[in-house]
Amino acid sequence: MTDPETMPRHATPCPPRSQSGLANWAKAAAVRAVKTAAQAALAAVPASAATIGTVDWPLVAGTAALSAMMSLLTSIAGLPEVDSGASVRQMAGK
Template sequence: MNKEYLIRWIKAAGIRAIKTMAQTAVATIGTTAAMSEVNWVMVASTAGLAGIMSLLTSIAGLPELKV
């Protein structure tokens, strides 16, 4: 793996993780708001975990990066 590919992978995986975290946060806010008040600690921890899972999934490969 060369340095250029690694930099492209980090950028692509980071963008994918941020998008996943944002989607998870929106879904969690909507769910908790419907139940009662928004639990921001739960929103942050759920979104953070989703971001970590996204990065781990990206290790298997990113289709937008051609080798």
């Protein structure tokens, strides 16, 4: 960060840019989708798998991907972390 004391008098520091509501939503939705995918992947690995070679990895990956997609679709209705739970449609109308 630039020290205002060392800047020329004609230059002013730029204020930090704030992210828009949709950018905040995208970030929060992506974090939620990744967490959901990880939880689904762990749940898809059977407890009876004796070794790593006996796990059906395509099934685990497919379950995780589907869970992430469902999480993103659900997040369109709104996330409590962003704009007090406003939906994407409400945020876009601002």
